[in-house]
């Protein structure tokens with residue numbers, strides 16, 4: 001199993017870490033699995049007499065998928081299930097990092113002005129997001145309906161990440177004692193993106209993909225660094241970025257002027 005192999009590699013690198021590493025299985029689409037994972041983590045925290053430090057919602061699928069239900073189930077509803085289960089374990093100032101994607105802001109930029117406002121609405125609730133997802137799933141496969149809603153061309157992955165960014169805003173408002181943000185890892189060579197290179201007959205590097213370790217900059221900053229606030233979306237350079245349009249890494253930080 002990949003989790004066990006990762007633990008073995010880390011423990012080999014630094015033997016002192018061995019008793020601090022645990023594999024906990026989780027399928028974010030299965031509420032029972034999420035509860036079992038939460039119980040396992042809760043037990044570990046109690047045994048070690050230390051609270052849970054943070055949550056990283058990294059699971060994601062379907063970059064090029066047109067299976068609306070499957071993509072939303074992991075990328076958006078999965079984040080909600082994990083947050084519902086694990087946030088009660090966090091102490092004051094605990095961290096939540098939702099690994100989203102630049103596909104979210106790009107998706108929003110292609111929506112109507114009214115939908116663009118929706119995806120950045122600081123008064124939105126989870127029920128508003130759920131209503132949109134129910135509506136879209138009810139009409140999955142009907143591109144005309146998707147367009148008529150003002151959501152541009154059907155793009156399950158982009159929609160799922162735009163919803164994660166909005167959910168991050170909702171969560172931060174509901175949990176003011178926590179530090180909750182979203183980010184993109186950047187364009188990184190992984191199992192998710194490698195098929196794109198194969199499909200285009202190019203190497204991952206030729207398409208601009210970076211090595212996996214480059215994809216942790218923003219996540220580590222939001223987990224361990226000092227982000228300026230909560231409920232924000234960050235680019236792969238760990239700089240705050242807008243939720244309604246793409247900001248290239250290295251360009252001025254959103255809200256800086």
Ligand SMILES: NC(=O)c1ccc[n+]([C@@H]2O[C@H](COP(=O)([O-])OP(=O)(O)OC[C@H]3O[C@@H](n4cnc5c(N)ncnc54)[C@H](OP(=O)(O)O)[C@@H]3O)[C@@H](O)[C@H]2O)c1
Nearest residue numbers: 026027028029058059060099100101186187188190191192
């Ligand atoms: N790579 C990029 O360029 C890029 C760009 C923007 C955003 N992202 C986002 O970054 C995150 C990580 O993606 P990645 O590129 O590292 O892709 P990846 O290599 O395919 O990793 C995806 C991870 O999600 C896990 N996962 C999938 N379905 C799950 C489920 N139902 N329950 C629990 N875990 C599940 C997978 O677990 P298993 O290994 O057990 O299947 C895997 O560890 C995703 O949220 C993705 O959308 C990636």
